[in-house]
Amino acid sequence: MFNKLFGDKKKSKNSQEQIETITLKIKGMTCDHCATSIEKKVSTLNGIIKEKVSHSEGNGDFRFDASKTSREAIIDTINAMGSYQVQGEADANSYFEEHKSTISSKNEESGQLFDLIIIGGGSAAFAAAIQAEELGLSTLMVNAGLPIGGTCVNVGCVPSKYLIRAAESIHKASFSPFEGITPKKPDWDYKKIIQQKKTLVGELQKKKYLDIIGGLSNVKVVEGWAKFIDEKSIRVGNETYAGLKFILATGVTTNIPDYEGLKEVDYLTHVSIFDLEELPESLIVLGAGYIALEIAQAYNRFGTKVQIVHRSDRILRTQQQDVTNELHKHLADDGIDIQLNNTIRKVYKSDDKIMVEAIHNGQLKTFEATHILVATGTKPNTDGIGLEDIGIELESKGHIMVDARLETSLPNIYAAGDCTNSPAFVYTAAYEGKIAIQNAFSGKMIDTNYSGLPWVIFTDPQVAGAGMDEKEAEEAGIPFETSVVPLSEVPRSQASLDTRGFIKLIRNPETDKLLGVRIVAPEGGELAMQASLAIKYGISVEDLANSFHPYLTLSEGIKLAAITFHKDIAELSCCAS
Numbered sequence: 001m002f003n004k005l006f007g008d009k010k011k012s013k014n015s016q017e018q019i020e021t022i023t024l025k026i027k028g029m030t031c032d033h034c035a036t037s038i039e040k041k042v043s044t045l046n047g048i049i050k051e052k053v054s055h056s057e058g059n060g061d062f063r064f065d066a067s068k069t070s071r072e073a074i075i076d077t078i079n080a081m082g083s084y085q086v087q088g089e090a091d092a093n094s095y096f097e098e099h100k101s102t103i104s105s106k107n108e109e110s111g112q113l114f115d116l117i118i119i120g121g122g123s124a125a126f127a128a129a130i131q132a133e134e135l136g137l138s139t140l141m142v143n144a145g146l147p148i149g150g151t152c153v154n155v156g157c158v159p160s161k162y163l164i165r166a167a168e169s170i171h172k173a174s175f176s177p178f179e180g181i182t183p184k185k186p187d188w189d190y191k192k193i194i195q196q197k198k199t200l201v202g203e204l205q206k207k208k209y210l211d212i213i214g215g216l217s218n219v220k221v222v223e224g225w226a227k228f229i230d231e232k233s234i235r236v237g238n239e240t241y242a243g244l245k246f247i248l249a250t251g252v253t254t255n256i257p258d259y260e261g262l263k264e265v266d267y268l269t270h271v272s273i274f275d276l277e278e279l280p281e282s283l284i285v286l287g288a289g290y291i292a293l294e295i296a297q298a299y300n301r302f303g304t305k306v307q308i309v310h311r312s313d314r315i316l317r318t319q320q321q322d323v324t325n326e327l328h329k330h331l332a333d334d335g336i337d338i339q340l341n342n343t344i345r346k347v348y349k350s351d352d353k354i355m356v357e358a359i360h361n362g363q364l365k366t367f368e369a370t371h372i373l374v375a376t377g378t379k380p381n382t383d384g385i386g387l388e389d390i391g392i393e394l395e396s397k398g399h400i401m402v403d404a405r406l407e408t409s410l411p412n413i414y415a416a417g418d419c420t421n422s423p424a425f426v427y428t429a430a431y432e433g434k435i436a437i438q439n440a441f442s443g444k445m446i447d448t449n450y451s452g453l454p455w456v457i458f459t460d461p462q463v464a465g466a467g468m469d470e471k472e473a474e475e476a477g478i479p480f481e482t483s484v485v486p487l488s489e490v491p492r493s494q495a496s497l498d499t500r501g502f503i504k505l506i507r508n509p510e511t512d513k514l515l516g517v518r519i520v521a522p523e524g525g526e527l528a529m530q531a532s533l534a535i536k537y538g539i540s541v542e543d544l545a546n547s548f549h550p551y552l553t554l555s556e557g558i559k560l561a562a563i564t565f566h567k568d569i570a571e572l573s574c575c576a577s
Contacts, residue, residue: 018066019049019136021115023244024075028084029055038084039443042077045069050135052443057411061244061441063136112241114140116437117234119226119385120249122150123426124417126209127433128247133216135441140243141219142226142236145381146271149209150251151418152426158204159274160294162197164458167301171334171460177497190279190302197274228386231410245440248392248400248408248415249433250385252378252424257286260346265354267347268373270295280304282369284356286344288315290457292375293331297459300336307337309356309367314340316457319518320469322484322504326520327463330500334460339367347372380419395421404447406436414440423450452535456525461501464525466532467516470506481509483564487521490557491574498522503557505531505541507565512540523554530558541565 029035035053038060042051047068053060062074075086116132118125121143132139146154174185213221224236233242254269256262268276270291281304285296288310300306308315315331315338316324332338342358342365349355356367380398387394393401393409400415402408402422408415416432418424428450438444457463473480484504487493501520508515517531534544545562549555551574560569 019063020066020071021061021063022071022074024060024062024078025087026053026058026060026078026084027087029053029058031055034084035060038078038081041081042074045073045077048074050442052441054411063441112239114138114220114241114243115441116140116245116247117142117226117241117243118247118249119234120150120247120251120417120419121146121148121209121221122249122251122417122429123152124249124251124429124433124436125150125247126212127430128249128416128437129213129216129219129433131434131437132441133218135437137218137437137441139216139219140241141213141221142234142241143221143223144225145253146251147205148213148221149205153205153209154201155271155274157426159197159201160270160291160298161458162200163193163274164294164298164460166193167298168460171301188302191277194275194277226385228390231390231412234386244412246413247433247436247440248382248387248413248419249417249429250381250419252380252418254374255377255379256374257344257376259344262347262374265347265349265372267354268371270373270375273373280369280371282371283307284309284354284367284369284372285375286310286356286373287375287377288312288338288340289318289375289377290316290459290463292373293327293459294457295373295375296336297331297334300334305337305369306335307339307367307369309339309342309344309358311342311344312340316463319463319465320471322502323463323518323520326501327459327461330461331459339365378418378424382419405439405445406432406448407439412440422448423453423455425453425455428453452532454528454532456528458525461520461522462524464519464521464528465517466528467514467535468506469516469518473506473508473515478515479508479510480506480515481565482506483561485557485561485564485569487557489569490554490560492552492554492556493521495552496522503527503561505558505561505565507541512542513538514541514544517558521554521557527555527558530555 032055035055038053039051042048042062047065049063049065051062078084078086115137116139118128118139118141121141125141129139129141152158170186170188174183176183213219222236226234226236228234233240279302283299283304283306285292285306285308288308293315296306296308314324315328328338342360345357345359347356353368353370354372358365382394382398382400391409395401399421400408400419402415402420406414406416414436416436417429422432432448435446435448438446452467454466470480470482482504484502486502488499493499500522504518505514506516507513514534519527541562545559549559563569
């Protein structure tokens with residue numbers, strides 16, 4: 001299951017190959033360019049699989065096929081460059097000899113040494129493990145908290161979107177804008193809906209996580225909380241493990257505010273609410289971010305009386321006011337009671353109700369419900385694992401600081417996913433997990449790139465976007481102008497008798513390049529990728545306006561918004577440009 005790190009030997013699937021890894025101490029490097037020069041020189045040897053040299057560490061990691069080249073050949077190649085001198089091999093024995101107080105010889109004998117240790121078991125961790133397997137690295141994955149698979153499959157994306165769609169099917173059957181159609185609210189069994197959710201989660205967890213990890217021959221999984229002993233070893237329970245490189249992928253949890261009495265009531269979070277088999281009669285939702293809004297609307301459509309109690313003056317504060325105002329209107333029309341500008345004083349239980357006292361415009365106000373959901377943001381899972389002790393730099397809220405290559409303040413430790421200061425999406429986490437491994441072991445030096453990153457909030461109407469909004473463009477010093485097309489001008493929406501929302505394009509008028517898009521629309525998330533690709537590949541707004549878009553598709557709204565920079569679309573016929 002593992003290779004001895006720093007100097008391993010492993011028979012590959014091709015029995016003619018013998019894969020080895022060594023770490024060499026190299027003297028004479030003065031800058032990163034020196035490290036790159038050594039990498040390029042060694043890479044010319046036949047049989048070299050990967051090379052990674054660090055000027056700051058004074059080390060070079062080399063993986064090679066010993067049937068084609070040798071340690072001596074690598075050392076001779078470096079020494080022959082003239083400016084550098086290999087001082088010796090930094091093998092596992094020397095490292096553990098220096099750390100006998102924390103790592104016993106028993107660990108070495110029992111296979112507790114790994115090329116890579118991943119702390120976490122979610123999307124970023126799995127992407128890292130799969131990439132490590134492709135490179136033939138001995139890998140340890142340490143998971144705690146949520147089951148294997150992490151937030152997305154267990155308590156996040158999968159169960160929430162399942163319940164959102166289930167609630168939406170009830171809503172669509174109950175209302176129709178078409179004359180001649182008499183809608184009828186369907187019967188439903190909430191307990192069966194939850195039980196089916198559990199089945200779906202279990203099936204996907206097995207298929208996409210447990211079966212996959214079981215098929216990775218070089219990956220060992222350990223359940224338990226990890227804590228760093230030093231920068232190259234951790235303790236899990238009573239066991240100690242050491243690694244050449246680490247990936248921190250610990251994710252986030254709900255941030256529980258310090259409201260008086262909150263911890264004394266049985267509050268819910270997104271982790272626990274999806275397992276309730278009895279529908280809440282009424283629900284107070286604390287918070288108005290995307291998690292709060294998605295859950296509030298879904299449970300409102302199931303029949304729960306929902307109140308959003310929020311401290312700010314508007315919902316979804318990360319977005320511009322035109323977006324939040326539009327969404328607020330439609331959520332309120334759905335029947336959700338949205339209470340803003342509330343400073344919460346205390347939470348307490350009264351008989352069978354949960355009470356929330358708040359100050360609203362200087363007046364005391366009390367809200368009550370049978371259940372309360374805390375959705376006031378998240379915090380990274382970086383406490384209690386010893387990061388501060390080994391010098392890992394954290395942001396003020398506890399997120400791990402990483403550079404564009406996902407390296408932390410320690411060169412052998414990388415981080416990926418929601419626990420970092422990078423965008424918090426399941427697909428960016430997977431992207432980062434793969435890149436972190438490539439940078440740590442393959443010497444590719446890949447920078448993360450989030451330009452044109454698409455995202456979706458799964459309310460109805462959905463809120464979606466890609467790239468910059470007006471505020472971000474202004475802060476970046478980029479000239480911008482906007483074009484907004486209400487869905488009342490989009491033929492697909494007109495024919496569907498559902499014109500909720502708008503499409504907004506932000507462009508640089510000097511270059512005609514698309515800077516960003518913001519969308520409020522039913523199924524508006526399906527437009528985000530078109531805008532993302534236009535931003536990433538520099539497609540001009542004029543090109544978007546002149547491209548073919550199928551008539552009576554929502555995507556035609558992008559074309560109409562592009563045209564609107566120069567023409568009044570109200571004066572155009574159908575399909576005209």
